Amino acid sequence: MKVLVTVKRVIDYNVKVRVMSDNSDVDLKNVKMAVNPFCEIAVEQAVRMKESGLATEVVVVSMGPATAQEQLRTALAMGADRAILVQSDEALESLTVAKILAKIVEEEQPGLVLMGKQSIDTDNNQTGQMLSALTGMSQGAFASAIESDGDQLKVTREVDGGLQTLSIKLPAVVTVDLRMNEPRYASLPNIMKAKKKPLDTKTPADYGVSVKAHSKVLRVEPPAERQAGIKVGSVAELVDKLKNEAKVI
Amino acid sequence: MAILVISEHDNAALKPSTLNTVKAASEIGGEIDLLIVGSGCSAVADSAAKVAGIRKVLVADNAAYDHEIAENVAALVIELAPGYSHLLAPATTNGKNFMPRVAALLDVGQISDIIKVESPDTFVRPIYAGNAIATVQSLDDTKVITVRTTAFDAVAEEGGSATVESLSQVKDLGLSRLISEDMAVSDRPELTAARVVISGGRGMASKENFELLEKVADKLGAAIGASRAAVDAGFVPNDMQVGQTGKIVAPELYIAVGISGAIQHLAGMKDSKVIVAINKDEDAPIFQVADYGLVADLFEAVPELEKSL
Numbered sequence: 389m390k391v392l393v394t395v396k397r398v399i400d401y402n403v404k405v406r407v408m409s410d411n412s413d414v415d416l417k418n419v420k421m422a423v424n425p426f427c428e429i430a431v432e433q434a435v436r437m438k439e440s441g442l443a444t445e446v447v448v449v450s451m452g453p454a455t456a457q458e459q460l461r462t463a464l465a466m467g468a469d470r471a472i473l474v475q476s477d478e479a480l481e482s483l484t485v486a487k488i489l490a491k492i493v494e495e496e497q498p499g500l501v502l503m504g505k506q507s508i509d510t511d512n513n514q515t516g517q518m519l520s521a522l523t524g525m526s527q528g529a530f531a532s533a534i535e536s537d538g539d540q541l542k543v544t545r546e547v548d549g550g551l552q553t554l555s556i557k558l559p560a561v562v563t564v565d566l567r568m569n570e571p572r573y574a575s576l577p578n579i580m581k582a583k584k585k586p587l588d589t590k591t592p593a594d595y596g597v598s599v600k601a602h603s604k605v606l607r608v609e610p611p612a613e614r615q616a617g618i619k620v621g622s623v624a625e626l627v628d629k630l631k632n633e634a635k636v637i
Numbered sequence: 638m639a640i641l642v643i644s645e646h647d648n649a650a651l652k653p654s655t656l657n658t659v660k661a662a663s664e665i666g667g668e669i670d671l672l673i674v675g676s677g678c679s680a681v682a683d684s685a686a687k688v689a690g691i692r693k694v695l696v697a698d699n700a701a702y703d704h705e706i707a708e709n710v711a712a713l714v715i716e717l718a719p720g721y722s723h724l725l726a727p728a729t730t731n732g733k734n735f736m737p738r739v740a741a742l743l744d745v746g747q748i749s750d751i752i753k754v755e756s757p758d759t760f761v762r763p764i765y766a767g768n769a770i771a772t773v774q775s776l777d778d779t780k781v782i783t784v785r786t787t788a789f790d791a792v793a794e795e796g797g798s799a800t801v802e803s804l805s806q807v808k809d810l811g812l813s814r815l816i817s818e819d820m821a822v823s824d825r826p827e828l829t830a831a832r833v834v835i836s837g838g839r840g841m842a843s844k845e846n847f848e849l850l851e852k853v854a855d856k857l858g859a860a861i862g863a864s865r866a867a868v869d870a871g872f873v874p875n876d877m878q879v880g881q882t883g884k885i886v887a888p889e890l891y892i893a894v895g896i897s898g899a900i901q902h903l904a905g906m907k908d909s910k911v912i913v914a915i916n917k918d919e920d921a922p923i924f925q926v927a928d929y930g931l932v933a934d935l936f937e938a939v940p941e942l943e944k945s946l
């Protein structure tokens with residue numbers, strides 16, 4: 389089974405973002421960029437499937453600027469076989485990403501698409517569900533474990549009340565949650581090898597998808613700052629403050 | 638203009654998140670209908686009809702919608718969509734599961750997790766784990782939106798007198814079926830709706846030690862939450878995680894115990910009214926958002942806190 393994995397280039401999760409003074413966006417100049425943490429887990433899962441003989445080939449896809457090659461190379465160094473970069477300097481909305489992915493799915497015919505459940509920049513949590521809807525492949529969102537079961541996939545999902553396990557038909561789109569695995573670090577020899585692995589560069593137009601805006605960001609602002617609080621010296625003082633000053637207990 | 642709110646329920650009653658979502662709908666303005674999708678969910682209709690401000694309750698009660706399988710629920714919602722300018726669902730794991738499908742099938746974008754309505758086409762939502770707040774205008778005719786429920790008050794549960802209509806169409810795509818569920822049972826208030834939340838982090842050091850928090854929670858009528866580190870370490874189940882990728886809470890009082898205050902955790906609790914942090918590291922970032930910080934060993938402070946309540 390071929391596994392397709394999506395990899396998004398985003399700000400590193402440790403970096404504190406700053407909003408630009410003209411309120412047009414956050415400032416991404418000279419900040420450390422990385423693979424979206426959820427996508428890293430998706431890549432790890434696909435590579436493990438290949439190592440255990442469940443997957444025959446792991447293809448990684450990213451959409452974004454030319455520099456997104458770096459994140460694809462990271463995925464190749466982790467063990468993916470080849471990469472596709474759909475280059476676009478415009479920010480692509482989730483629906484557009486899903487439409488392009490649907491075309492790639494048509495071309496590549498993967499048995500499974502593994503995606504992150506959420507991008508940590510836009511926090512949309514929608515692209516995988518959209519891809520599933522557009523392709524008619526079944527959906528397993530927010531998965532913490534998957535297990536293959538013939539032409540079905542057993543998917544354990546993290547839901548508000550606890551865990552839910554579904555049996556879904558293959559081919560399927562699965563979006564992964566943080567507890568699925570712990571991604572490996574690529575070794576130096578694998579980083580070297582990754583440089584020679586195939587990376588195809590395409591454009592949205594190659595897939596016949598026109599980049600249409602469904603929304604417009606009018607303003608980006610920093611969140612309201614919380615007033616600095618105080619340190620209390622003892623539990624007794626804390627309880628007193630909560631009772632008599634904040635009046636919450 | 639009419640708005641369809643897809644409700645969150647447990648087949649017996651509406652969940653509070655539905656009432657918050659109706660509030661967001663009322664701020665957009667226009668007639669509001671409530672859709673109840675599920676299996677054996679007819680009982681919900683009576684109470685739903687009493688919710689203030691609802692025009693009509695639509696009920697789709699069929700085995701195909703058992704456990705609200707995303708493919709089937711979305712297929713139903715898109716059939717109803719032509720009558721509405723806005724489709725709203727709470728940004729719960731259920732809403733997040735089916736709603737983007739609805740958007741894609743209608744060929745429109747989804748605006749996720751709104752915290753404010755500026756106008757019928759313009760909404761405010763957090764991005765970058767709440768470190769930036771974006772004001773976004775939808776350019777689509779049909780607006781598909783998920784609502785961060787902690788950002789909107791609940792509408793009154795009583796006072797309305799909506800008509801109830803049963804839907805007969807059954808959408809069963811046959812792609813997914815439930816094998817099992819492992820749901821937390823608790824007598825405590827729901828994490829996202831509790832007035833007081835006490836959360837433990839890696840500093841709790843073990844599953845057993847969460848009992849210390851339970852004793853405090855018993856006295857305060859609090860819900861118990863956790864950081865991702867505490868969940869990953871197996872101290873508590875995943876449904877207790879608060880944060881960017883867990884639950885968003887905004888209680889009157891949030892008590893963080895042995896939690897360092899990573900941005901991903903803050904994303905889930907920094908809109909709480911009063912924040913208390915108990916941590917032995919005086920430089921822990923959690924103190925930057927805490928109204929009352931106590932630098933102490935939690936194994937001494939928490940039992941003492943419990944005794945003094």
Ligand SMILES: Cc1cc2nc3c(=O)[nH]c(=O)nc-3n(C[C@H](O)[C@H](O)[C@H](O)COP(=O)(O)OP(=O)(O)OC[C@H]3O[C@@H](n4cnc5c(N)ncnc54)[C@H](O)[C@@H]3O)c2cc1C
Pocket residue numbers: 401425426508566837838839840841863864865866867878879880881882883884894895896897898899900901902905915916917918921933934935936
């Ligand atoms: C994409 C992504 C999403 C994430 N989503 C979330 C999320 O939704 N929620 C979340 O919580 N995290 C999330 N995280 C993880 C987050 O980055 C932190 O790793 C996590 O919140 C740390 O948990 P912690 O504060 O319990 O642990 P630590 O950072 O290890 O902090 C433990 C704290 O306990 C204190 N302590 C230890 N012993 C004691 C004692 N005896 N008494 C008092 N204090 C003590 C220490 O001083 C320390 O400050 C996410 C990470 C990523 C990459």
Ligand SMILES: Nc1ncnc2c1ncn2[C@@H]1O[C@H](COP(=O)(O)O)[C@@H](O)[C@H]1O
Pocket residue numbers: 394395396397424426427449450451452480482485502503504505506507508510511512513514515516
């Ligand atoms: N530009 C992109 N390139 C590659 N993958 C993407 C892109 N945008 C979204 N995705 C995938 O879709 C997931 C969910 O993204 P989102 O819906 O934006 O939160 C991400 O974790 C990625 O796996």
